[in-house]
Amino acid sequence: MEMLPVTYSIPSWHEKSQLSSGDDFNVAIIGAGNVNFGSDEGPWNHSYRLEQKLGPRLKVVALIDPVLERSADVLAKKRASFVKSAYESTQTYKSVAEFAAAAMTPEQKPRMILIGCPPAFRGSDQVGRDIELQLLKLFPGIALFVEKPVAAGEVARAFTVANAIKQSQVICSVGYMLRYLKAVQMMKNIIKDNNLTVMCTIARYACAYESIAKSHWWNKPLSGGPIVEQGTHFCDLSRYFGGDVEIASVQAHSVEWDEEPGRLSKIRIDESTIEPENRIPRVTTANWKYKSGAVGTLTHLVALQGKAYSCEIEVYCDGYLLKLIDPYNAPILHVRRPGSDLDEVYTFEQDDPFLSEV
Ligand SMILES: NC(=O)c1ccc[n+]([C@@H]2O[C@H](COP(=O)([O-])OP(=O)(O)OC[C@H]3O[C@@H](n4cnc5c(N)ncnc54)[C@H](O)[C@@H]3O)[C@@H](O)[C@H]2O)c1
Missing domain, CATH: 3.30.360.10 (Dihydrodipicolinate Reductase; domain 2)
Known part of the structure; x- marks a missing residue:
């Protein structure tokens, strides 16, 4: 089976700088768990890195997790901290479909979607395991960040997803940090x-x-x-x-x-x-x-x-x-x-x- 080509184009860390000015940067987060919000398991915590990188520009427009209590818990902590401006208007949803069905002005649309749910729900074209394909359809052109492992199901189905992302030409990064x-x-x-x-x-x-x-x-x-x-x-x-x-x-x-x-x-x-x-x-x-x-x-x-x-x-x-x-x-x-x-x-x-x- 053909592998997708390896990407070598990582800019040097010297070229990266804190993005502190400009428009709001809307992000939708999928998964209210450890990789996105941190734990004592390890240094991973994507929301913290987004806060560091974007500063006051960060606006988390949606937090999607079937367990609403988990979303409410992490949002309560963020809203009680100095980064609350990023989370004040965050809406919670149980699924991507629910989020897509919500009334949204163009200003409220995400510019990036962070996918940090377990691999059983993504990396495939099977219903219920097809978050990336849903996002490509419902939010075309929006950049994606997909956590590893990119898939945990059938390899051919994972390649269907990979090829769809490639064809869409959206910017897509994977959690192989x-x-x-x-x-x-x-x-x-x-x-x-x-x-x-x-x-x-x-x-x-x-x-x-x-x-x-x-x-x-x-x-x-x-x-x-x-x-x-x-x-x-x-x-x-x-x-x-x-x-x-x-x-x-x-x-x-x-x-x-x-x-x-x-x-x-x-x-x-x-x-x-x-x-x-x-x-x-x-x-x-x-x-x-x-x-x-x-x-x-x-x-x-x-x-x-x-x-x-x-x-x-x-x-x-x-x-x-x-x-x-x-x-x-x-x-x-x-x-x-x-x-x-x-x-x-x-x-x-x-x-x-x-x-x-x-
Ligand atoms: N790159 C890294 O270093 C790194 C580190 C930790 C975890 N991860 C990866 O991140 C992913 C998540 O791990 P975690 O530790 O955050 O797990 P977790 O169990 O702490 O959190 C996962 C969250 O996803 C939610 N969820 C389940 N199904 C969902 C769905 N269909 N849509 C939206 N949310 C859903 C769960 O309710 C839970 O809140 C895993 O694939 C894991 O391998 C990567």
Whole structure:
């Protein structure tokens, strides 16, 4: 199956600046949950980044979530804070269709729609899972921001959505924010400036399973499994460096929950409540050939305890090793170049890829 081309056109973070003047910028937000409004789960919180980026220009015209109480809760907090002007006029709706049916002046229309609901409701052309297609029809020309994973259903249906977005030519960004890290952009620049060809990518993503206490995360049909749920960020980074993949070349193996090496001692949920066939693998390892001829591997592990994840990606080119360590928390980039066996080591202060992407 053909993959859509990889986009390389991320402007440098130096070119981005706080947008502090101009007209109101109307945004409609889909999903009143953690990724859009923050939690102690992690640094994600799109509404906060929009507030930082747009300042008083931000006007959230709609918040769409079937659970109205959740919308009311997050709006009450925003309206009680110094960013209340962005949320004073926010209307709540249970669905995109309800929002589209509401009377709206041209000034009230959104300029961007942020889709942060679970993947089960988007990324497909099936009724009830087709939020993007509904939006393209009901709000043509409006920019979209779609959270990852872009889909959790059938691949062919996901491509129907991807192609519809491409054909519509609307600006569309996906929540693969690691591309926007300064370290990742530096890796891209080293490759470009030295006219290098990527030979191989090696990605390793080891989560700290003891800290994952959401039972749906451990349930394959609900989460999509650890590769779709979180390894997808490293699939994206691998593809960002290696280009499109020969899908037929992908081979994978896993250590399942009931195999001896897959026995875990510190799972915080009661896994016995999940049907055996729905329990997640503990290790998944895959290798593939890129269309360029390069090769790639990914290993995802549900193995570490405590809180901190251990994640690294290595990119090899003739004479070069670019090794990115800990992209989520404190990115460190090791660069080995021709002429020396020693690594140059770079750290990046106060880099917020969520803000850069928004
Ligand atoms: N890029 C990242 O780093 C990152 C981080 C966290 C979450 N995510 C992704 O964001 C998505 C949402 O995750 P979350 O943690 O916010 O989940 P959540 O459970 O905290 O919130 C999801 C919200 O969506 C609402 N919802 C359900 N169906 C809906 C529908 N049809 N229309 C509108 N709203 C609907 C739910 O009621 C809930 O309030 C997931 O795909 C997740 O993988 C991405």
